[in-house]
Amino acid sequence: MGDIEKYRRNIQEIIRRYAAERPLPKNVEGQMIFDMERDHYQLVNVGWNNDSWIYGCILHIDLKNGKVWIQHNGTEVEIADELVKSGIPEKDIVIGFHSPYKRKFTRFAVG
Numbered sequence: 001m002g003d004i005e006k007y008r009r010n011i012q013e014i015i016r017r018y019a020a021e022r023p024l025p026k027n028v029e030g031q032m033i034f035d036m037e038r039d040h041y042q043l044v045n046v047g048w049n050n051d052s053w054i055y056g057c058i059l060h061i062d063l064k065n066g067k068v069w070i071q072h073n074g075t076e077v078e079i080a081d082e083l084v085k086s087g088i089p090e091k092d093i094v095i096g097f098h099s100p101y102k103r104k105f106t107r108f109a110v111g
Helices: 004-021 079-085
Strands: 028-035 040-049 052-064 067-073 093-095
Touching (some): 004 028, 004 052, 004 079, 067 079, 079 093
Parallel strands (some): 067 093
Antiparallel strands (some): 028 040, 040 052, 052 067
16 A cells, blocks of 8 residues: 555646646536545536537546545546556556456456
């Protein structure tokens, strides 16, 4: 188990950077949701694009039991690799959207 405060900072920085870099339609907002009390971190798109309502989770990362859990990655970026580059060891990253059976075949933590 690593430095949880460091993990929180790194997750928030990755979400901030990703939110700033990607273009959105004029009336669509990228909302960064940082629940540091319960350790849930999300990037959500919300708003209108012409006559279409846009709402969707782009990224969802949790901290639980000392590990970083990637619950959803709707980006083209390998967020796990970004977390490793930020200093979080592979052994502390779980690809939560993979079944527990499949996780053992990755270089990341099983759970």
